[in-house]
Amino acid sequence: MKLSYKISQINDTIYRISLPLPGNPPYINVYCFKGEVNTLFDTGISWTWRLLQKALHEIGLQFKDIHQIIPSHGHVDHYGAANAMVKRSNNNIQVIAHNADAMRIEKGVYANPLIMLRFMQSMGVAKSLIVPLAILDIMFKSMGHKVTITHKIIDEVYTLRVGDYNAKLILTPGHSKGQMCLFIEKEGLLFSGDHIVPGVKPIILAGFEPNTSFPVSQSHAIFHNALKKVEKLHPNKIFPAHGEPFDGKLDRLINTYYKIYQLRKQRIYTVLLNNDCTVYVLARKVFKNLKGINLVLDMYLSLSETYTHLEAMCSEGDVIKYAFDNVIYYTAALY
Ligand SMILES: [Zn+2]
Numbered sequence: 079m080k081l082s083y084k085i086s087q088i089n090d091t092i093y094r095i096s097l098p099l100p101g102n103p104p105y106i107n108v109y110c111f112k113g114e115v116n117t118l119f120d121t122g123i124s125w126t127w128r129l130l131q132k133a134l135h136e137i138g139l140q141f142k143d144i145h146q147i148i149p150s151h152g153h154v155d156h157y158g159a160a161n162a163m164v165k166r167s168n169n170n171i172q173v174i175a176h177n178a179d180a181m182r183i184e185k186g187v188y189a190n191p192l193i194m195l196r197f198m199q200s201m202g203v204a205k206s207l208i209v210p211l212a213i214l215d216i217m218f219k220s221m222g223h224k225v226t227i228t229h230k231i232i233d234e235v236y237t238l239r240v241g242d243y244n245a246k247l248i249l250t251p252g253h254s255k256g257q258m259c260l261f262i263e264k265e266g267l268l269f270s271g272d273h274i275v276p277g278v279k280p281i282i283l284a285g286f287e288p289n290t291s292f293p294v295s296q297s298h299a300i301f302h303n304a305l306k307k308v309e310k311l312h313p314n315k316i317f318p319a320h321g322e323p324f325d326g327k328l329d330r331l332i333n334t335y336y337k338i339y340q341l342r343k344q345r346i347y348t349v350l351l352n353n354d355c356t357v358y359v360l361a362r363k364v365f366k367n368l369k370g371i372n373l374v375l376d377m378y379l380s381l382s383e384t385y386t387h388l389e390a391m392c393s394e395g396d397v398i399k400y401a402f403d404n405v406i407y408y409t410a411a412l413y
C-alpha cells in the first residue's frame with residue numbers, strides 16, 4: 079500500500095481525495111464538499127486518517143472545520159477514519175448514516191470468531207485458508223474504528239445541505255443494506271458509493287447480523303431495483319467510491335451488471351449439474367484467477383459473491399441445498 083493521496087478538483091467547491099487501500103481496489107475516493115456545510119462523503123480506512131488530514135489541509139480545511147461526515151455505507155473503507163476525525167474536532171462533526179447500516183458503523187463486525195469458524199467450515203473452506211481468512215477479518219476490524227452516528231436516516235430519500243448545494247441521499251441497497259447515493263440534482267452529479275462502480279460489478283456482500291449464525295444474504299433483486307432507481311435520475315456524471323468518474327451510458331453499464339449476474343448463475347448451474355458442490359469449491363471454479371498476493375481478500379469476496387448467487391438461485395428454485403457432516407452442499411434442481 080503506497081501511502082500517498084491524490085486530490086482532483088471536480089468544480090469550484092467539490093474535491094475528490096483518493097486514499098490508498100491495502101489490496102484491491104487500490105484506492106477509495108473521498109468526496110469533499112466545501113462551503114456553507116463542509117461535508118465529507120466517505121472517509122477511507124482508519125489507517126489513513128493522517129493522509130486525509132494532509133489532503134484537507136491542502137484544500138484549506140482542518141478537521142474542526144468539517145461539519146458532517148456521511149459514510150455511504152457501513153463498510154470499513156467508507157467510515158473507518160470517522161472516529162479519528164470526530165475525536166480531533168472536539169466532537170463537533172455530525173456523522174450521518176442510514177439506519178440500515180447503523181449497527182455495522184457503531185458496533186463493528188458482529189460475527190464472533192467461533193461463529194465465523196463454523197460458517198467457514200460449513201462453506202467447505204480449505205483448512206489452509208481458514209487462518210488467513212480469520213486474520214483478514216481481524217485486519218478489517220483494525221481498518222474501521224466504531225463511531226457514533228449522530229443522525230440516523232430512516233427515509234428512502236433524505237434532503238440535506240452539503241457544501242453549497244441542496245442534495246439528496248438516496249437509499250440504494252444491495253451491496254450493503256444501508257448503502258446510499260448522494261445526488262446533486264442541480265448539476266446532475268451522482269456520488270454512487272459502492273452502488274455503481276464502473277468496470278466492476280459491485281459485489282452483493284453477505285454480512286453477519288446480531289444473533290445469526292449465518293450471514294444474511296443481500297438480495298440481487300433488491301440491488302437491481304435500486305439500480306433502476308438511479309437510472310431514473312439521469313445523472314450527467316457519476317463519481318464512484320472506487321475508480322474514475324463515469325460519464326458513459328448508465329443504462330449500458332446497468333445492463334452489463336445484469337448480464338454478468340445471469341452468466342454467473344448459468345455457470346454455477348452448469349457446474350452443479352455435474353457435481354454437488356460447497357460454496358468454496360464453486361467459488362474456486364467460478365472465479366478462476368484467484369492467486370497471488372490478493373488471494374485471501376479475493377477469496378473472501380468471491381466466497382461472498384458465490385454465496386449470495388447461490389442463495390438467490392435457491393429462492394428462485396434452480397438450486398437446492400442440503401447439509402452433510404455440518405458442511406452445506408448445493409445441487410442443481412432438475413426440471
Ligand atoms: Zn462496500
